Amino acid sequence: RKEVEQDPGPFNVPEGATVAFNCTYSNSASQSFFxxxxxxxxxxKLLMSVYSSGNEDGRFTAQLNRxxxxxxxxxxDSKLSDSATYLCAVxxxxxxxxxxxxxxxxxxxxHP
Amino acid sequence: xxxISQKPSRDICQRxxxxxxxxxxxxxxxxxFWYRQQPGxxxxxxxxxxxxxxxxxxxxxxxxxxxxxxxxxxxxxxxxSNMSPEDSSIYLCSVDEYSDTQYFGPGTxxxxx
Numbered sequence: 399r400k401e402v403e404q405d406p407g408p409f410n411v412p413e414g415a416t417v418a419f420n421c422t423y424s425n426s427a428s429q430s431f432f433x434x435x436x437x438x439x440x441x442x443k444l445l446m447s448v449y450s451s452g453n454e455d456g457r458f459t460a461q462l463n464r465x466x467x468x469x470x471x472x473x474x475d476s477k478l479s480d481s482a483t484y485l486c487a488v489x490x491x492x493x494x495x496x497x498x499x500x501x502x503x504x505x506x507x508x509h510p
Numbered sequence: 511x512x513x514i515s516q517k518p519s520r521d522i523c524q525r526x527x528x529x530x531x532x533x534x535x536x537x538x539x540x541x542x543f544w545y546r547q548q549p550g551x552x553x554x555x556x557x558x559x560x561x562x563x564x565x566x567x568x569x570x571x572x573x574x575x576x577x578x579x580x581x582x583x584x585x586x587x588x589x590x591s592n593m594s595p596e597d598s599s600i601y602l603c604s605v606d607e608y609s610d611t612q613y614f615g616p617g618t619x620x621x622x623x
Contacts, residue, residue, distance in 0.1 A: 432611070441602055441614040442553065444511075485552060487612075497543070498612055500553045 399424050402488050404501035411508055415476045419504050421486030422468040430489035431462055431469045435482045436503065442485055446471070476508045512537050512605050514615035522621045523593055530589045531618045533603035538583035541606035544576070547617075548599045556601075559586040593622045 404421045411417050423431075431448035446453060448460040448469045459472040469488075473480055483503040490499050513536040523529050533542065542559040556576055557565040565578035580586045590597050598621050604612040 430611075439619075441617045444611060444613060447611060497555060497558065498553075499555070502552045 401425060401490060401499045402486060402501040404484075404486055404504050406504070408505035408507060411476055411506070413476055413478060413508055413510055415508075416472065416474045417476060417506065418470055418472045419484055419486075419506075420468050420470050421488075421501050422466075423488045423490075423499075424467070425488070425490040426464075426467060428467075428488045428490050431460075432487040432498070433458075433460055433469075433471045434485040434487060434500075436485055437482050445484070473506075476506075478508050478510065481506055481508045511613045512539060512607055514603065514605060514613060516601075516603060516615040516618050518618060519616065520619040520621075522623065524623055525594055527593055528589055528591045529593065529620060530587050531601055531603075533586045533588070533615055535584045535605050539605040539607060540583070542580060542586045543604045543606070543612065544578060544586070544588045545602045545604060545614075546599045547602060553602065556588070559588075559603075590620065593620075595622045598622045 402423050405419050433445040434442035435445045436442040446460045448462050452461045457474045461470045483505050485503045486501045487498040515534045517532045544556040545553045547553050555568050556571045557567040559565050559578050559580040561580045577589045600617045600619050602617045603615045606612050
């Protein structure tokens, strides 16, 4: 089993749709969780950190389920500009040294 | 967040040569990391660049192939040695500012012929 696995995708949704991605992790000791967005030929940009209580930033909501060892990202009212690859990242050690393991990414395409 | 720059942004190199990639941060950071992203793949951590000590390499990566320097808290280099076409990738540095949150440089796109 891979350390971090994401929904295979790709996701193709119309503008205004709600879309959700899941990401499972294998190391139960993981402490830090993140969602990154990567546009074509660009570096990953931090979208959200994922907290135990869940967090929301505008149209984006991230949740953590420790019991089932997965994190999720919900995007409401999708925009064309949301088209990108979404990467989940997990700190498998839970120390301040921040080693991240990334999932393979989920491609989202929002169409008119 | 810190502003991170990388040089070169891209390069095309011949097999058997070496390339040194520079990563510069506009503020002092404790942790710097080097990742590789092969075509169509996700990011794989190569090593953690430790200031004042040797880099810590991940499984599958060795110092002879990817020597790393970290002379101070704002700068690091990664060298890709004795390159082969399989080394064609995007190489990214990242910094860990706080709470394990990492920010990435713009990447260096390497093509080996």
